[in-house]
Amino acid sequence: MLHARKTFVTAVTVIAISCSAASLIAQKDPDVGGSPMYANKNIVQNAVNSKDHTTLVAAVKAAGLVDTLQSAGPFTVFAPVNAAFEKLPAGTVDTLLKPENKDQLVKILTYHVVAGKVSSADLVKMIKMGGGKAELKTVEGGKLIASIDDGKVILTDEKGGTATVTIADVFQSNGVIHVVDSVLLPN
Known part of the structure; x- marks a missing residue:
């Protein structure tokens, strides 16, 4: 009985240390596009510093979504890198950035946004609960x-x-x- 109790206490201690280490790691500001992404800044404040997201930032500005993505949210954004936009057919990005195509651009960008804060752990849990798939409703609808x-x-x-x-x-x-790594497209 004493051995089982020591084993239990040891296991709890290891779990507590592991959780503490994981939370310390999670608090580090990750680099994206060569710049740290600070947890105390909003989505737009961080995105403008990522050299991998210059096309996305230009699109957000052209779509008039800066104020929305700076608001309290919370939002989950699936942010395509520049290379993702380059996979689209030639001329697509330039066409979308034109003022007359603002509605289509807004539709595509808001398709990459989910209301609420969905961490990867939350997403994996949703996928497991859904039998291998999770359906996410986007802000675009x-x-x-x-x-x-x-x-x-x-x-x-x-x-x-x-x-x-x-x-x-x-x-x-x-x-x-x-x-x-790719741009997602709604119907």
Whole structure:
């Protein structure tokens, strides 16, 4: 009985130390696009410093979404890197940035946003509870399907395109960013 109690106390101590270490690691401001992303700054304040998100920032400005993404939120943003925009057909980004295409740009950008703060742990839990898939309702009103493949979170858009989360849990004062490698498109 004494041995079992010592084993239990040791196990609890190891778990407590592990949790403390994990929380210290989670508090570090991760680098995205060569710049630290500070948890006390909002989504826009951080994104403008990422050299990997210059196209996204330009699109957010052109769409008039800066004030929204600086508001209290919270928001979960699946943020495509510049290379993701480069995968689109030639001329697509330039066309979307034109004032006459603002509505379409807003639709695409808000399709990358989910209301609330969904961490990677929350997302994985939702996927497991959903039998391998989780349906996320976007601010645009559409759906993204999240799944796990080879240990990575994959998002599938309404057109069947996919994006992989390459950097998860970039916490912001008004939500969380998950960096993705492709642009997701609504119907």
